[in-house]
Amino acid sequence: MITPRSPAAHTARLRRLQVTGLALLVLTGTLNYLDRSALSIANGAIREEMQLTLGQMGILLSAFSWSYAVAQLPIGGVIDRFRPRVVLAIGIIVWSVAQAACGLVRSFGAFIGARVVLGVGESPQYPAAARVVSDWFPRDRRGMPTGIFNAASPLGTALAPPLLSLIIIAWGWREMFVVLGIAGFFVAAIWWVMYRNPADVALLPEERAYIDDGAADGPRKPALAEWGALFRHGTTWAMILGFFGSVYLNWLYLTWLPSYLQIERGMDTIKSGFAAFVPFFCGFIGCLVAGWLSDWLVRRTGSVLLGRKYLVVAAMFGMAAFTLPGALVASNAVALACISAAVFLANVASVGSWALVSAVAPSRQVASLGGLQNFGGFIGGALAPIVTGFVVDASGSFVPALAIGAAVVTASAFVYLFGVRRPITPDHDTSADMPDLPAGAPAS
Template sequence: MTKFSAHDTPPRIRRSQTLALVLLVVCGVINYLDRATLAVANEYIRADLGLSLGQMGLLLSAFSWSYALCQLPVGALVDKIGPRWLLGIGLVVWSLAQAAGGLASSFGWFVIARIALGIGEAPQFPAAARVVSNWFPPRARGTPTGIYNSASPLGVALAPLLLAPLIAATSWHWAFFVTGAMGLVAAVVWVALYRDPAPARLGADERAYLDGGVAAPAAGATGFAAWCALFRHRTTWGMMLGFFGSVYLNWVYLTWLPGYLRTERHMDLAGAGLASSIPFICGFAGALIAGWASDRVASRAKSQMSGRRNAVVVATLGMVVFTVPAALVDSNVLAVACISMVIFLANASSACAWSLATVAAPPSRIASLGALQNFGGFLGGALAPILTGYIAQTWSFVPALLTGAGIAFVGAMSYLLLVVRPIPEERKV
């Protein structure tokens, strides 16, 4: 069968790839603007609603619990229904929930709004993984995965720059209203423009390109039994446990960085806002570079699986290495520099983990395995703000950061020791 290089991408496929990635990045930026709004408005909301650090940790984690639990069904739904409608519906749900957060007048109301936000945002990354597997051959999935993952730190980096002035000029409520409206517009654009590849409309060269130079696999089993079969493989458990560690440490910074800089390092509002953006700009670069690099590493490794897994392990261990001085140094400048390296590596790890899912999963279950990995990750994401808030309230942020480093180390070892071989397709009985 014909083999293609990156420069041999059929023109119509390349146009569809570009459109899909642009749409995924736009939706992803809005996704993370919505998540980060609470962190940016942290101090104002705590004062307005009279919340303690512990209560704020619970509020910051409410999103992650529902988001994590919804990963269990949403991956299978994306594989069955397709990313166009699942992500479109998700955009509408999460945007309405975000706007509802702006109406919150009590702790309980806010928790409900954040739970609904987590439900709505659940399809974003499983849908993106499915889009990449639909439009890119296996050897070239790292770069587009890095591109759509770069929306995460980009959205977080833009949040304090865009939302802090809006909050200062109006109130924290308007930050939720404006970002909610942006998501509703994005929902209309996504559903109107995105389409999956239709095999009947593809030419021979286009089908050969998407097949990646290998024969199409035999049809696999479908339904709930095939989804459950993923849990029989230690690769699934390794990816879930590994992503738990990576996301835990990432969400320590994602949810608490502005509050940490203000409370522990005594920065003023403007300084903390700028310092909170710098690490996530580095994270944006990390996702882009890691996506590109993982394709190169995988092409030279014994297998796509081992190359992409090793990239995750190295990036996650790097997060651990730089978190220790970030917690212990006296200099604010040096601390922010170390945190910037952690966020660079966190987003590199995430991009590589999602590209790993596209080669570790059976072809019919890519979104399902990616969602299960994300489920494990966001159990860590849900625990991080709660545990960090209570450790900081009881002692300080230093042991909270060191705890995150230890959990991330366990995650790296889970990837290394458990994620060894790809999961085979379940055959139809």
């Protein structure tokens, strides 16, 4: 049963703080994905100027993901200890400097270096967002806010093709990177001025009880040993391996879709830019639908864990089901419709995965577990551009690369299905996982 709460505890001030936090996460997340997408939008212009092969471009596209993935290992624990306000502000500044540097590089090696720093700088965004939602929303009502902050990912990706293509045509690809870097400093200032951690706000006892949701593991900062103990749980490893496939296929579309539309489907830069907007806008809708659907499934199943997990697994199977026909059909319109459905479901899966983090993690380790899951995902995200680039180079077609992506996401769906079975204990005794809990029950 869902834990009953007094409506009076959800005060106007608390709602305002929740809305402000979510709005800022959408702002920072949209910029985050505009910056991530910039290289794929400028793919053709950069390859032409720097004389790069598709394989080399795959390496450049993946450089971000490798550093981003490795940075996920410590960043969740850092966020849990020092809280999102400080860590995300620093992250935005670092990634903005790196983004601007991408417009100034003159060599392939320097470009890789700038992308590596970009990955480190962007690493706090989604673990911090998961922690913000965990801090400000009760456990069984985190699906919708998780969907909202995840919606920034496809929103930024959808805006990138038309917006950045126009900047490239008007000014050039180097200027595009510099403009995005400057924008990041303004966003960092807005985040720092407007966001507050719950500990920095004089909440009423009933307000704090509402958002704490009866959690017994309290506000104490997690120790390093507790972070390491997460690796002793089968649930942790299943989430790492499960997210691998989800991000692999999603990142394949994110990094190669504009080039796929140009190379495989014969579209020019402007047409491919606006065509690529469609799947990523569908992904934006997918995030919003997934947030509502995730909370509905929690109420329907009576289990926070099962409601979140079933959504993830179903969406990942659907990603594979639409990817294959999208690769094989002759019609550009039908292919774009299938790709749009796959990207829609990729974002549904992403929302479910991040909501699943707060369903199984102790409340003081939400960012830590989120970072570990994201580490697994972006190992897949790092491999996808490289594998795709070399497969297309070798075969002359994107079809085998998309088939590999469909196979990987299917395997990872089974990992989530059978591997994520119970929440993680919120104490030092991690010898056994806990049994599943009814929706709204504390994880202790």
